[in-house]
Amino acid sequence: MKKVISEIGEKLRSNEYKLTPQRQQILEVLLENKDKHLSAEDVYNLVKQKSPDVGLATVYRTLELFLEFDIIHSVNFGDGRKRYEYGENSDGHHHHHAICLKCGKILEINEDLLEELERQVAEQYRFTITDHELKIFGYCEGCKVNAK
Amino acid sequence: MKKVISEIGEKLRSNEYKLTPQRQQILEVLLENKDKHLSAEDVYNLVKQKSPDVGLATVYRTLELFLEFDIIHSVNFGDGRKRYEYGENSDGHHHHHAICLKCGKILEINEDLLEELERQVAEQYRFTITDHELKIFGYCEGCKVNAK
DNA sequence: GAGATAATGGTAATCAGTTTCATTATATAA
């Protein structure tokens, strides 16, 4: 994790930004909670446990900064707040989410599987693709039996 | 369009809801603006042109009602407001959106192209899929030349 | 047609996210 942090620090510094203690703590929280889909307030509460004097505004500003440099990305599950996630595939594309409509569980789908679709879209629509966000809705194994 | 409206009215009535004049006008606005991604306030303004005495609260309530019965669906393009859309594929799945990061244009991708991916996800994750939402980010034909 | 129920419109309240501003930390230059 140390290495990841210093690489990100480097990325920020090369863009005239600093990895301040607050920013680093926010980053650590994100790294410790991959695939947890934290909201800004979740991050705030977790960071507060480490250093209680970090402000909510700083959390929002830092998340915005990390988004700008593609250090994290945000997902919207329709519950009225943005959620933030560290981590992406080797090709820079993001993984998918399967959301159970019954119990709300969210599965991480780590395979990309969109190459062929993206090839077709790129060709038919003359669109140059840089990233994607796919949400799949349905019922997880435990819930499918008595589904709607 | 008459037919669609009466079918939807039927759907509501069979669930103990009425297609009131206000609801019908909201529905008409949505039908007249397929693929336009209207926000609640957009809908409100358009409905007001027809009948100025419709309230914003009614618009929100009606959109929520239509969502509940899968008459419309909502998409979030990250601009801080939900957007609403009528229309789906023949199999009940929704079409995709390609969003240009430069000019903000949104292309409607009407091909499904996810069958194989969904087959694999269903098998590997034992997940029963009922719908999906795919957003593709990149640069449209006009913007790709001078893209970042 | 009277009473129960559902739906509506206006407005107040809520809540995630943003902006402001005074203060603190950091970096640069003499």
Add this chain to the structure above:
DNA sequence: TTATATAATGAAACTGATTACCATTATCTC
């Protein structure tokens, strides 16, 4: 190293979308 400019922070005020409340109106049932 000291002064000075600049960046970052925290607290609190503000914003804008959405929701809740409540009194009024329309609709349905008997």
